[in-house]
Amino acid sequence: MLINFIQWSKKSLFSNWWNSLITLFCIYLLFSIIPPFINWAILDATFSGKLKTDCTAGGACWVFISVWFEKLMYGFYPVEHIWRINLSFIIFIGTIGFSFFVREKYKLYILFFLIFIFPVIAFILIRGGFGLTIVETREWGGLALTFILAIFGIILSFPLGVLLALGRRSELPVIKYFCICFIETWRGIPLLTVLFAAAVMFPLLLPSGTFVDKLLRVAIGIAIFESAYVAEVVRGGLQSLPRGQYDAAKSIGMGYWQMNFFVVLPQAIKTVIPGITNTFIALLKDTPLIYLVGMAEILGIVNMAKANPYWLGMAVEGYVFAAIIFGVVSFILSSYSQKLEKKFSTENK
Amino acid sequence: MKEKVIELVEVNKWYDKFHVLKDINLSVFAGEKVIICGPSGSGKSTLIRCVNRLEEHQQGSIVVRGITLSHNTKNVEKIRGDVGMVFQQFNLFPHLTILDNCTLAPTWVRKLPKKDAEQLAMEYLKKVKIEDQAKKFPGQLSGGQQQRAAIARALCMEPKIMLFDEPTSALDPEMIKEVLDVMIDLAKGGMTMIVVSHEMAFAKEVADRVIFMDEGRIVEEKETKEFFANPENERTKLFLSQILG
Numbered sequence: 001m002l003i004n005f006i007q008w009s010k011k012s013l014f015s016n017w018w019n020s021l022i023t024l025f026c027i028y029l030l031f032s033i034i035p036p037f038i039n040w041a042i043l044d045a046t047f048s049g050k051l052k053t054d055c056t057a058g059g060a061c062w063v064f065i066s067v068w069f070e071k072l073m074y075g076f077y078p079v080e081h082i083w084r085i086n087l088s089f090i091i092f093i094g095t096i097g098f099s100f101f102v103r104e105k106y107k108l109y110i111l112f113f114l115i116f117i118f119p120v121i122a123f124i125l126i127r128g129g130f131g132l133t134i135v136e137t138r139e140w141g142g143l144a145l146t147f148i149l150a151i152f153g154i155i156l157s158f159p160l161g162v163l164l165a166l167g168r169r170s171e172l173p174v175i176k177y178f179c180i181c182f183i184e185t186w187r188g189i190p191l192l193t194v195l196f197a198a199a200v201m202f203p204l205l206l207p208s209g210t211f212v213d214k215l216l217r218v219a220i221g222i223a224i225f226e227s228a229y230v231a232e233v234v235r236g237g238l239q240s241l242p243r244g245q246y247d248a249a250k251s252i253g254m255g256y257w258q259m260n261f262f263v264v265l266p267q268a269i270k271t272v273i274p275g276i277t278n279t280f281i282a283l284l285k286d287t288p289l290i291y292l293v294g295m296a297e298i299l300g301i302v303n304m305a306k307a308n309p310y311w312l313g314m315a316v317e318g319y320v321f322a323a324i325i326f327g328v329v330s331f332i333l334s335s336y337s338q339k340l341e342k343k344f345s346t347e348n349k
Numbered sequence: 350m351k352e353k354v355i356e357l358v359e360v361n362k363w364y365d366k367f368h369v370l371k372d373i374n375l376s377v378f379a380g381e382k383v384i385i386c387g388p389s390g391s392g393k394s395t396l397i398r399c400v401n402r403l404e405e406h407q408q409g410s411i412v413v414r415g416i417t418l419s420h421n422t423k424n425v426e427k428i429r430g431d432v433g434m435v436f437q438q439f440n441l442f443p444h445l446t447i448l449d450n451c452t453l454a455p456t457w458v459r460k461l462p463k464k465d466a467e468q469l470a471m472e473y474l475k476k477v478k479i480e481d482q483a484k485k486f487p488g489q490l491s492g493g494q495q496q497r498a499a500i501a502r503a504l505c506m507e508p509k510i511m512l513f514d515e516p517t518s519a520l521d522p523e524m525i526k527e528v529l530d531v532m533i534d535l536a537k538g539g540m541t542m543i544v545v546s547h548e549m550a551f552a553k554e555v556a557d558r559v560i561f562m563d564e565g566r567i568v569e570e571k572e573t574k575e576f577f578a579n580p581e582n583e584r585t586k587l588f589l590s591q592i593l594g
């Protein structure tokens with residue numbers, strides 16, 4: 001075991017002088033970063049208490065997180081109604097978990113449920129109506145809002161992106177050039193501009209008396225913005241498909257939509273799973289930008305909390321906490337996509 | 350007189366400036382087997398791809414089973430349902446099992462109930478002798494098996510006409526026979542067939558007529574026996590001497 005390790009390290013870490021140098025430098029870096037961080041985050045940290053003054057150990061003050069925890073998770077959502085957010089989340093996770101155990105042919109129904117029915121249920125639960133107290137969207141916030149925006153963005157931008165990608169390859173010039181303009185325009189605008197336009201400018205253009213919820217405007221803005229990126233990723237997949245597949249589908253009498261739905265897209269999307277995952281992770285990490293138009297998802301709450309007079313100087317704890325959450329969620333997304341890739345690649349062989 | 354199922358009149362086609370098909374006139378009758386041969390680049394494949402409008406022609410008219418091919422998508426789809434096609438590269442759908450490859454069009458184009466579609470597919474897979482491969486994916490099959498599966502897929506639409514675009518050209522020599530056997534069976538069953546192929550033994554066995562194409566033109570068109578016994582055109586003679594050795 002030890003001999004193996006020595007041999008391995010000789011071969012991979014110290015094979016010549018510059019490799020040795022790089023190895024030593026990396027070891028030095030790790031030693032200068034990891035122990036202090038562990039000291040700060042765990043050994044010297046304070047975990048219990050209620051006030052900033054409870055943190056006397058000199059390390060991280062996790063009291064900050066525990067005091068603000070509810071706000072970080074749910075924003076200013078009324079405490080007595082928080083169960084509604086939790087329930088939606090449980091339904092979401094439960095459905096995905098459930099999908100691992102059912103047979104292939106039912107998965108399509110689950111997908112249908114997640115795309116078309118779940119958003120309605122979640123919206124009614126979280127916003128209210130039908131006997132539930134209405135909670136205005138300006139009270140939504142925290143991690144819940146991050147998830148709401150990301151999930152809404154993914155569910156809307158994916159089909160829209162696929163349609164745009166198909167449209168861009170259409171033989172009908174009107175559709176083709178419309179899609180090209182649409183994609184290029186949205187890719188040419190920074191997300192921040194989209195957010196400002198949706199939050200501030202768009203209401204000015206509406207006839208007086210009409211009103212579209214601000215969160216909805218922003219969410220649609222994000223979804224359309226991302227759909228342009230999804231479209232280009234999917235187009236890459238469409239182009240990788242041999243012409244023979246189109247010929248074969250046409251030759252057995254399939255129409256345009258049947259051909260695309262049953263033959264072209266399943267293969268094209270399979271090849272671009274890594275690219276799509278990439279876009280969705282980027283979307284997730286773009287959501288904190290909404291802080292700039294006055295909405296507070298998790299990072300926004302951190303910014304708000306660290307400015308609280310009683311908790312000044314707690315920025316690092318807040319950011320580390322947010323970073324860990326974003327890290328974990330991104331990791332889950334990318335492992336799920338790897339699982340999908342593996343599943344599809346074995347299926348064909 | 351038998352019914353004319355395909356009629357091409359003065360068909361011309363260009364790829365940009367390249368003139369691929371020149372004044373093609375061709376009629377095929379119900380139940381007839383026509384073999385098209387000729388050097389590569391002579392327009393054989395393009396010709397049969399025009400018959401189910403995988404390619405558009407620019408001049409002349411193509412009438413298939415009484416329907417004139419035009420931009421009318423509904424007509425084109427209707428004709429494609431009646432005309433099956435088999436490709437050189439098989440073009441099976443790699444993400445579907447062999448059975449699903451076969452049931453896809455019957456279920457969604459012909460709107461058969463799933464059970465009937467599967468029964469139909471198994472029937473044709475049995476006919477091409479790969480019913481035991483039904484649950485496998487195309488990538489798991491040999492070239493010959495894939496091509497037979499592709500034939501079964503086309504037959505599942507119960508077409509009246511079958512087009513074959515060099516069906517054996519991408520196959521290893523030992524697999525050519527199994528595919529040709531299936532095609533011979535099909536021919537004996539009375540199917541109308543247009544086959545682009547250089548398998549002259551196959552042509553002699555099943556073809557009613559052989560057509561020789563060169564540089565986008567039909568150079569020679571004769572009954573099979575006549576074609577092999579008394580070719581008139583110089584290029585046909587040269588081609589036959591090279592291919593028959």
